[in-house]
Amino acid sequence: MSRARGSFGRLLRSELALLFGRRRTLALLAGLAAVPVLLSVVLFIAQGQGLDGQGPGFIGRVTGNGLFLVVAALFMCLPFLLPLTIAITSGDTIAGEAQTGTLRYLLTLPVARTRLLLAKALVALAFAAAAVLVITAMSLAAGGAFFGLGDLTLLSGTTVSLGDGIGRMLGVAGYVALSLTGLVAVGMFISTLTEVPVGAMAATVVVSVVSTVLDSLPQLAAIHPYLLTHHWFDFAEFLRIEVDWSVLASGLLVQVGWVAVFGSLAWARFRSADVTS
Amino acid sequence: MTDRRTPFRSPWLAPAAVAAAVAMGLIAQPLLASGEGSDLPDLTAEELVARVLEAEPQAMSGTVVHTARLGLPDLLFTEASGADPMSLLGGSSTLRLWTDGDERARVSLLGTMSEYSVVADGTDVWTYSSADDEVVRYTMSDADRARLEAMGEEGRAKALAERAELPTPQEAAADALAKVEEHSSVRVDSQVTVAGRDAYQLVVTPDTDGTLVDHVVLAVDGETMTPLRVQTWSTQDETAPAVEVSFTDVDFSAPAESVFEFSAPASATQRDVVVPIPAEGGEMPAEMPAHEGEHPEPTVHGTGWETVIELAGVDVAAMLAQDPTAMGGMPEDFTGSEEAEDLMEEFKPEHGAGGMDLDTGALFEQLTAEVPEGRLLSSTLLSVLITDDGRVLVGAVPAETLRAMA
Numbered sequence: 001m002s003r004a005r006g007s008f009g010r011l012l013r014s015e016l017a018l019l020f021g022r023r024r025t026l027a028l029l030a031g032l033a034a035v036p037v038l039l040s041v042v043l044f045i046a047q048g049q050g051l052d053g054q055g056p057g058f059i060g061r062v063t064g065n066g067l068f069l070v071v072a073a074l075f076m077c078l079p080f081l082l083p084l085t086i087a088i089t090s091g092d093t094i095a096g097e098a099q100t101g102t103l104r105y106l107l108t109l110p111v112a113r114t115r116l117l118l119a120k121a122l123v124a125l126a127f128a129a130a131a132v133l134v135i136t137a138m139s140l141a142a143g144g145a146f147f148g149l150g151d152l153t154l155l156s157g158t159t160v161s162l163g164d165g166i167g168r169m170l171g172v173a174g175y176v177a178l179s180l181t182g183l184v185a186v187g188m189f190i191s192t193l194t195e196v197p198v199g200a201m202a203a204t205v206v207v208s209v210v211s212t213v214l215d216s217l218p219q220l221a222a223i224h225p226y227l228l229t230h231h232w233f234d235f236a237e238f239l240r241i242e243v244d245w246s247v248l249a250s251g252l253l254v255q256v257g258w259v260a261v262f263g264s265l266a267w268a269r270f271r272s273a274d275v276t277s
Numbered sequence: 278m279t280d281r282r283t284p285f286r287s288p289w290l291a292p293a294a295v296a297a298a299v300a301m302g303l304i305a306q307p308l309l310a311s312g313e314g315s316d317l318p319d320l321t322a323e324e325l326v327a328r329v330l331e332a333e334p335q336a337m338s339g340t341v342v343h344t345a346r347l348g349l350p351d352l353l354f355t356e357a358s359g360a361d362p363m364s365l366l367g368g369s370s371t372l373r374l375w376t377d378g379d380e381r382a383r384v385s386l387l388g389t390m391s392e393y394s395v396v397a398d399g400t401d402v403w404t405y406s407s408a409d410d411e412v413v414r415y416t417m418s419d420a421d422r423a424r425l426e427a428m429g430e431e432g433r434a435k436a437l438a439e440r441a442e443l444p445t446p447q448e449a450a451a452d453a454l455a456k457v458e459e460h461s462s463v464r465v466d467s468q469v470t471v472a473g474r475d476a477y478q479l480v481v482t483p484d485t486d487g488t489l490v491d492h493v494v495l496a497v498d499g500e501t502m503t504p505l506r507v508q509t510w511s512t513q514d515e516t517a518p519a520v521e522v523s524f525t526d527v528d529f530s531a532p533a534e535s536v537f538e539f540s541a542p543a544s545a546t547q548r549d550v551v552v553p554i555p556a557e558g559g560e561m562p563a564e565m566p567a568h569e570g571e572h573p574e575p576t577v578h579g580t581g582w583e584t585v586i587e588l589a590g591v592d593v594a595a596m597l598a599q600d601p602t603a604m605g606g607m608p609e610d611f612t613g614s615e616e617a618e619d620l621m622e623e624f625k626p627e628h629g630a631g632g633m634d635l636d637t638g639a640l641f642e643q644l645t646a647e648v649p650e651g652r653l654l655s656s657t658l659l660s661v662l663i664t665d666d667g668r669v670l671v672g673a674v675p676a677e678t679l680r681a682m683a
Contacts, residue, residue: 061410064544075390153542155392156385157405157412158535218368226303236390241383241536244340244373246526257299264292271288 008115015123025127028085029134036073036139040146065150066143070169073139074176078232083208085131086180090124090187091200094270098195104275117270124184132177156241171238175248179232182258183208189266192273228258317475317499322463325479330454332502336378339472339527343444344369345520347656349644360388360408362443374445375532383536384443395443396539400425403539412547421553449522450504453481453493460484460581471496471505472524488582489513489658489673501529511657519657578682585672585682650683
């Protein structure tokens with residue numbers, strides 16, 4: 001058992017090193033890191049030109065308090081950029097190995113398929129966490145540098161201390177990262193279906209886009225609460241006077257459902273699949 | 278093929294079982310939150326009304342969902358950005374409410390990334406819109422304040438209640454119950470569960486056919502007698518309530534002190550508005566406050582559910598140009614339903630500067646239809662007729678009634 005655990009640990013470490021050593025991964029993270037910097041440069045140049053207060057409410061507030069850059073940057077990245085990068089990494093997990101012909105060598109390791117899949121999943125989740133972390137850290141840095149950090153005015157009109165404000169921003173980041181777990185599971189499952197990683201990546205992006213479209217149709221209100229993307233923006237809860245934890249919990253519960261269904265589908269597929277390449 | 282024997286005949290049974298479990302969880306969830314049947318002691322309609330009217334206001338907090346199906350064009354709601362009270366006119370909105378059961382309360386209308394808050398502390402009311410980063414402070418003139426102090430507790434509560442701007446089940450229920458005695462018949466319906474609480478249901482049916490309100494269903498908490506859900510059904514739509522305001526979760530413990538405190542954010546713009554309060558007793562102010570004296574008195578036709586308010590000498594063009602004085606003579610409390618007032622409120626330019634963000638003229642064109650008498654707005658609960666000679670008729674009555682009166 002300890003041998004098995006040791007080999008799983010080695011596998012996990014090597015997979016992590018493989019992913020974060022890739023130029024593609026670093027390029028994706030650099031791209032995400034550029035968003036808050038670009039946003040703050042644009043807002044810095046544009047401030048005082050009479051455009052203040054336009055756009056989504058909190059974007060105009062970034063110039064007054066750099067803390068808002070965390071929310072603004074995540075708000076900008078969440079509809080498309082984050083799902084895209086997550087689709088690229090999670091869609092590549094199995095299909096990428098299958099395409100390069102390395103999957104069957106991987107399967108010769110003394111590690112059960114279930115554990116191999118688990119290691120791949122943990123690495124894909126680690127990327128999702130890293131992506132959100134990079135945006136958050138760069139937002140705090142750029143926001144602080146360009147506009148300074150100060151006491152945070154909540155959507156409810158109450159002002160809280162800087163420490164509390166940073167805590168709430170970290171809560172936002174944590175919720176966003178956890179909200180992406182369902183999409184990681186969907187990407188993993190699609191990745192087990194094909195040997196063409198690009199196809200898996202595209203299909204995963206399509207899933208998130210379709211979910212967003214369905215979420216915008218009022219006729220489908222009955223299924224909205226169960227959609228993958230419906231609760232993504234509930235992170236605004238951290239900006240209200242009393243955080244309603246039940247709202248956040250129900251958002252995360254939906255993600256748990258998606259992870260359970262698509263995680264088990266990926267497991268079933270990967271376990272029973274013939275690996276020929 | 279597989280590297281180890283599986284406990285399942287096929288690995289695909291696992292996702293099937295997981296999917297079934299998730300689906301069952303989805304189905305079970307709403308069943309727990311609301312449903313039929315509870316075993317509260319039976320009450321007659323009269324006993325129930327009496328107990329609701331007698332009930333002490335409770336310290337509580339909770340989430341309220343407001344759903345409107347007024348049959349108004351979608352334009353209204355898609356153009357309103359952020360959390361705006363205007364969004365209450367169509368679709369579903371979520372509000373959060375805290376009250377200490379006395380004079381302090383906070384009600385917030387939640388938008389995806391915005392919030393519109395109303396914080397009331399006795400005679401002081403603040404609103405804060407995060408989308409506009411604007412604070413409005415509603416105060417009273419000293420004369421009104423003195424008048425309020427002199428009022429009995431009941432009149433005082435009534436006057437204060439009218440200042441709240443966001444709908445809650447309490448308000449909607451008070452509105453329906455106010456008409457119970459003279460103009461309606463009441464009966465008790467089967468008990469229900471609302472927001473996880475056992476509740477009585479009271480059905481208030483107008484005695485007349487001359488109104489757009491078919492009936493109003495109140496769900497009242499069996500323990501505290503607090504209204505938990507109010508559904509207003511229109512005669513125009515029998516499939517769903519035209520307006521429903523309902524708690525989805527509720528907690529009868531005293532909220533934290535901090536939610537009742539409000540200090541304007543440093544960045545926000547602020548303006549002060551002095552609100553006149555209506556006189557004690559009647560539906561109509563006995564005399565309009567002096568600064569609105571130049572406006573004509575509204576005429577009231579009919580009573581109860583059929584009440585129609587007629588206002589002469591309204592300059593529609595000025596009103597559309599957002600001249601705050603054009604409709605200043607409109608009384609605060611004039612129509613058959615809470616929602617009707619909210620709707621009318623949108624056309625009434627705000628006291629002081631500012632007003633709606635929308636192009637009011639275009640909105641007016643979109644909302645109203647040309648009729649021989651003038652322009653007509655009809656929704657499932659309210660009709661408004663603006664005649665060519667500058668009269669405005671408003672009531673929770675069919676449009677034909679207004680046209681006949683014009």
